[in-house]
Amino acid sequence: MISIVSRIAVAAALCGVGAAYPALAQSGAGAAPANEQPSENQAQAEEDVLDDPHYRGEILVSADALEELDFIAGQDIIDLAAIQRDLSGQLGDILTKVPGVSASSFSPGASRPILRGLDGERVLVLIDGLGTADVGNTSADHATTIDPLTTERIEVLRGPAALLFGSQAIGGVVNVIDRRIPIAVPENGFHVDALTAFDTASNLRSGGASVDAALNDMFVVHLDGSFRETDNLEIPGFQLAPGLRSDVLAVAAEEEAEGEFEEAEEFREAANQRGFLPNSATESWAVNGGLGVILGESSFGASVGYFDTAYGLVGRPAAEHHHGEEGGEQGGEEEDENVSIGLEQWRADLRGDIALGSGFFSRLKLRGGYSDYTHTEFEGTEVGTVFDTQTYEARAELVQRGGGVIGAQYTSRDFQAVGEEAFVAPNETTRLAFFTAQEFDLGGVQIEGAARYETVDVESQPLGLQRDFDLFSGALSVILESSGGTRFGLTASRSERAPAGEELFANGPHIATQSFEIGNPDLGIESAWGIETFVRTNAGPIAFNASVYYQSFSDFIFLSPTGEEQDDLPVFTFTQDDARFFGFEAGFEAPIVEADSYTVSADLRASYVSAELDDGSSLPRIPPVNLLAALDADVDAFTIRGEVQWFGEQDEIADFETATDSFTFVNLFLSWRPIPDNRNVVLQLAGENLFDTEGRRHASFTKDFVPLTGRNIRASLRLSF
Numbered sequence: 001m002i003s004i005v006s007r008i009a010v011a012a013a014l015c016g017v018g019a020a021y022p023a024l025a026q027s028g029a030g031a032a033p034a035n036e037q038p039s040e041n042q043a044q045a046e047e048d049v050l051d052d053p054h055y056r057g058e059i060l061v062s063a064d065a066l067e068e069l070d071f072i073a074g075q076d077i078i079d080l081a082a083i084q085r086d087l088s089g090q091l092g093d094i095l096t097k098v099p100g101v102s103a104s105s106f107s108p109g110a111s112r113p114i115l116r117g118l119d120g121e122r123v124l125v126l127i128d129g130l131g132t133a134d135v136g137n138t139s140a141d142h143a144t145t146i147d148p149l150t151t152e153r154i155e156v157l158r159g160p161a162a163l164l165f166g167s168q169a170i171g172g173v174v175n176v177i178d179r180r181i182p183i184a185v186p187e188n189g190f191h192v193d194a195l196t197a198f199d200t201a202s203n204l205r206s207g208g209a210s211v212d213a214a215l216n217d218m219f220v221v222h223l224d225g226s227f228r229e230t231d232n233l234e235i236p237g238f239q240l241a242p243g244l245r246s247d248v249l250a251v252a253a254e255e256e257a258e259g260e261f262e263e264a265e266e267f268r269e270a271a272n273q274r275g276f277l278p279n280s281a282t283e284s285w286a287v288n289g290g291l292g293v294i295l296g297e298s299s300f301g302a303s304v305g306y307f308d309t310a311y312g313l314v315g316r317p318a319a320e321h322h323h324g325e326e327g328g329e330q331g332g333e334e335e336d337e338n339v340s341i342g343l344e345q346w347r348a349d350l351r352g353d354i355a356l357g358s359g360f361f362s363r364l365k366l367r368g369g370y371s372d373y374t375h376t377e378f379e380g381t382e383v384g385t386v387f388d389t390q391t392y393e394a395r396a397e398l399v400q401r402g403g404g405v406i407g408a409q410y411t412s413r414d415f416q417a418v419g420e421e422a423f424v425a426p427n428e429t430t431r432l433a434f435f436t437a438q439e440f441d442l443g444g445v446q447i448e449g450a451a452r453y454e455t456v457d458v459e460s461q462p463l464g465l466q467r468d469f470d471l472f473s474g475a476l477s478v479i480l481e482s483s484g485g486t487r488f489g490l491t492a493s494r495s496e497r498a499p500a501g502e503e504l505f506a507n508g509p510h511i512a513t514q515s516f517e518i519g520n521p522d523l524g525i526e527s528a529w530g531i532e533t534f535v536r537t538n539a540g541p542i543a544f545n546a547s548v549y550y551q552s553f554s555d556f557i558f559l560s561p562t563g564e565e566q567d568d569l570p571v572f573t574f575t576q577d578d579a580r581f582f583g584f585e586a587g588f589e590a591p592i593v594e595a596d597s598y599t600v601s602a603d604l605r606a607s608y609v610s611a612e613l614d615d616g617s618s619l620p621r622i623p624p625v626n627l628l629a630a631l632d633a634d635v636d637a638f639t640i641r642g643e644v645q646w647f648g649e650q651d652e653i654a655d656f657e658t659a660t661d662s663f664t665f666v667n668l669f670l671s672w673r674p675i676p677d678n679r680n681v682v683l684q685l686a687g688e689n690l691f692d693t694e695g696r697r698h699a700s701f702t703k704d705f706v707p708l709t710g711r712n713i714r715a716s717l718r719l720s721f
Contacts, residue, residue, distance in 0.1 A: 076101075076587075078154040079575045084684060085641070087197055089206075089228050089282060091154075091174065097645065098156055099585035099607040100172075100547075102623035105697040106512070108202065108233050109282040109311020109341070110143040112136050114699050115158055115719055116549070116583055117609040117622045120172030120287060121500045121557075125347075126165065126175040129323050131411065133371030134345065138170075138415075138502050140701050141512040142375060142387075145307045145345045147209025147286045149226040151500035152177045158547075158585075163452045163473040163495055164435050166409070170495045170528055170551075179210050181301035184218035189214040193720045200690075202230035202713035222290040222303070229283045229671055232276045236692045236710040239273040240317065242659060244704040248317050261591045270317035277706065278316050279338045283307035290349075294432035297355035300504055304348045313339045314706050316514065328678030335379035347371045363399040377421065385419030403632050404438040414503065421708065423508030423517060427460040427501035446479040456498040460505045465521050469498035486537035493530040499523040503557055505573045509567050513701055515656075516569040517559065523576060528553045541594075541601075553579040558619065561655050570656060579619060583609035592631075602628040610652070620654035621699045624662070637674065643667040650698040663695040680720035690710040 057175045076098050078086075088094045092103030092111035102114040113122050124130050125144055133144045141184040155175040162169035194209040198380040208226030217219060238245055290303030315338075352366035369553065375387040391414075394420035397407035407432070416426040433454035440447040451474040459466040475493035482488070499520075506519035556579035559572040593600040607629040611619040633640045644666050651659040668687040675681045689695075692711040696703040 006032040014530065020241075031096040061121075061479070075158070076156040078098045078493045080153065080158070080680070080718060080720075081671075081682070083148055083151060083154065084195060084197075084682065084716055085686065087195075087714070087716060089146060089148070089230065089284065091148065091176070094148055095148050095154065095156065096175065096244075097605065097628055099587050099605045100158055100609070101607075102158060102699045103697060104140045105382070105700040105706065106140045106702050107311065108230065108277070108280045109309065110141050110312050112140070112144055113156075113174050114621075114623065115156070115172035117176070117581060117611050117619070117699075120697070121168055121503070122171040122497065124162070124166050124169040124173045126173060128177055128181075128351075129165075129175065129367050129389065129395060130349070130369045130393050132165075133369070133389065134343075134349070134373055134391070135387050135412070135415070137500065138387070139510065139512045141313055141341070142345060143309060143311065143341070145343070145347075145373070146176050147208065147226050147228070147284065149206060149228065149308065150178055150180075150210055150286070150288070151223045152179050152192075152193075161477060163493070164405075164407075164437055164450055167252075167431075167452070167454050167471050167473060167495070168431070168500075169454070170497055170526075176623070178288075179212070179224065180222060180288040180290045180303040181349060182212050182218050182290060182294075183299050183351075183353070184292075185214045185217060185220055185294050186212045191721070194412075195718045196717065197714055197716035199712050199714035201234040201709050202232075204714070205229045208599040211399070220294065222292065223288070225285070225287040227285040228524050229281075229353060231281050232354075233277060233280045234710045234712075235707045236689075236694045237274055237707075238271075238706055239277060239707065240271060240705040241658070241696060241707075244317075245271050250361050251672065253670050267317065273317075279312035279340070280706075282309065282311040282315055284311075297352045301351045301546075302349065304346075306344070306346055308344045309344075310340060310342045313341065314702065315339065316554055316702070316705050337382075339384075340378045342376045342378060344374055358705075361398045361402060362401040365397040365399065367393075369393045377419070383419070385417060388416045388418075390414045406435070406436045407434070409433045409435070421509060421511060423501050423506055423510050424519075425460045425463050425505040425507070427458060427505055429459075429501055430457045431692055434604055446477075446482070448477040458498065458501050458504060460501065463505060463521075465505065467499075467504060467521065469525055470499060471525065473498040484537070484539060486535065486539070489534050489536075491530075491532045491534070493528075493532070494530045496532065497526045499526070499557055499574075506574065509569055513559075513572075514569065515559070516566045516571045518571065518573045520574045523557060524556050525575060526553065526557050526576070528556075542590045544586075544588045546584065546641050548584045549582070551581040553581070556613070558613075578614035579611060580614075581609060581611045583607065598633060598635040600631060600633045603632060604628070612616070612652075618652040620657045621701070622650065623697075623699050624648040624650035624660070637676070638673060638674075639669075639671040641667075641669040641671075643669075647695065647698075660698040660703060663693050665693060665695060666690045678721060682716070682718045684714075684716045684718070686712075686714040686716070689716065 056203040079288060086094050086097060090111035090202060095101045095113050096103050098118050104112045104114060104119060112119060113123060120137050132145050135143050136142045151435055158172035158284045162173045165173050168618060191212040198204055206228040210224030212220055212222050248267050248271040252264045256264035284335045288303055288305035290301060292299060292301040304621045348370045349366040353366040356364055358361055371391040373389045377384040392412045396407045398403050399405050410491045411431040413429045417424055431454060433452055435452040437450040454471040457471040473495045475492040477489050479487055479489040503523060503648050504519050504521050506517040528551045530549060530551040534547040537544045555576040556578055559575060560575040562571045562573055588604040591599055591601045608625040609622060611720055626646060628645040630641055630643040644664060646664045647662060649660060649662040653659055671682050671684045673682055689709060689711050695708040697708060711715040
């Protein structure tokens with residue numbers, strides 16, 4: 001294994017080369033000088049964005065006061081163009097081209113983002129600054145309650161900045177900005193956004209639209225809706241990975257030797273399944289309505305929405321099924337039953353943005369939300385397990401005129417599960433937090449700091465157990481800026497996280513992870529010291545961002561095998577040990593050719609993470625190194641983008657985990673903007689995985705029997721006017 005020192009040296013060298021490139025490019029033939037204005041296409045695109053009445057600034061949640069902080073600036077913004085290009089029904093799969101981001105890819109209907117190798121309780125998924133209030137953190141087979149069809153943009157925040165939004169954000173934050181609460185009066189009193197898409201690999205039929213209409217110069221109403229349907233997903237080759245396929249064929253031979261010819265044939269059929277994923281169809285729909293009140297520089301608003309989705313769970317052949325005695329999914333003598341999930345959520349939100357005049361505080365930002373969520377697991381047509389949560393959340397921020405923010409946040413979550421697989425006891429979690437971020441300029445050296453104090457109460461009344469935690473997290477950055485505008489920074493951070501109810505109170509079979517999980521009510525606080533160095537530059541049309549980070553965890557919470565079995569499943573217990581994470585992320589964009597009628601630019605991205613326990617053993621499901629290289633050619637009303645994304649093999653694995661091979665996806669996108677005066681009307685034809693390559697996401701629990709999508713041709717239309 002490469003030493004930490006060697007890894008840091010290599011990554012730092014990459015950062016240095018990237019940071020030096022703008023200066024070299026300025027003196028190279030055909031390169032644009034640093035002070036040259038953006039191309040006509042770039043300038044027009046920026047103007048279109050700024051004219052959008054929904055645009056809230058290239059910043060995360062807290063906006064105005066923090067946009068210059070390196071805690072916030074330079075993080076990844078996935079705009080409408082990128083959402084259309086990488087459109088998927090699940091949030092995790094949309095983000096897999098962002099450096100440092102992978103996905104759980106449990107099934108086509110359930111895929112959550114994984115940041116820097118961390119997921120579940122260590123990654124916060126937000127809707128406009130508040131939690132999604134689903135049970136995605138409870139299990140990898142649970143979907144997020146987000147519909148990309150009506151999303152305005154997605155913001156990805158990794159590193160110390162995440163502590164502003166919750167102690168559960170040690171890995172990072174994914175914040176989805178939608179349009180359900182109007183924040184401005186649309187030009188000409190009316191604004192429409194729409195996105196529709198169809199594809200070949202899943203027979204996708206989808207469409208979403210939103211409308212904002214001004215009742216007068218003060219009141220704006222909003223309505224949006226969407227639907228999405230897919231059939232079983234097409235895949236390259238066999239469904240099962242070679243190792244699992246060999247095991248299933250061996251089971252078939254054993255059954256045949258025992259005279260169980262019908263069972264043997266079923267196992268052979270499972271082993272030879274190819275071309276598509278059985279029971280992988282999905283359908284979802286959503287509707288939201290909102291009202292905004294615009295009072296000069298202040299605004300208020302409220303919204304209510306409903307989200308509904310149903311999707312199949314792909315079964316693991318030759319695995320004992322433990323969804324109860326009345327009918328198994330596969331592998332036993334009971335009648336086969338397809339397992340599916342039906343999910344619905346009612347959600348109400350409030351928002352306020354109040355101008356405070358010329359005093360020390362310039363604005364007061366308020367957010368509040370309520371969610372009623374129900375998630376039902378079906379075995380055929382029979383109800384198996386039902387998960388219910390009710391969540392209240394509120395957040396307030398005072399924005400300082402000179403830069404900085406002070407805020408408070410409250411969350412209450414009441415969780416219940418009833419049924420055969422209710423492996424977590426009912427529990428209630430309450431959180432109260434106070435946070436701040438500040439900036440100081442010391443004559444060329446910038447100091448930035450953030451801190452968060454949080455109290456957490458986790459209680460399970462049926463078990464008669466209650467735990468209270470006091471958490472403190474903080475970060476401090478030192479930033480230097482060169483004369484060319486390149487910023488170098490070093491950040492040190494300390495983060496703390498309380499164990500979740502699932503980690504404290506679990507006790508039962510968890511079919512999604514094929515394990516019997518036992519919680520530990522005596523778990524203590526998980527903490528991490530981190531150090532991160534970064535470089536960011538925007539020299540004219542050239543952009544480079546890179547980060548190298550190291551995190552040392554004390555009392556890292558994870559599932560550890562006991563070597564025992566219960567209900568024919570291996571037993572895992574939640575335990576704690578020290579752990580180390582090291583990684584780097586980099587992104588580079590630069591023009592290669594600039595002419596009057598066309599431009600050609602390069603887009604390069606890379607990320608890597610390594611994670612191990614104190615004894616040197618690897619943590620499970622850590623994404624491998626991945627690289628992306630793309631060329632974009634803009635010719636009049638057309639854009640052509642070609643991509644090659646390579647995922648390395650991953651053989652640094654934990655117990656009960658299998659290795660994954662490397663694979664490469666090749667994608668091609670052709671976009672046409674038919675209306676010269678509106679670049680937000682885009683007709684696109686996408687060819688993904690053009691060579692029909694087999695790929696398996698290492699971070700997925702189901703990688704051995706749920707490969708990634710095969711060759712896919714998708715047509716989509718996005719419009720905004």
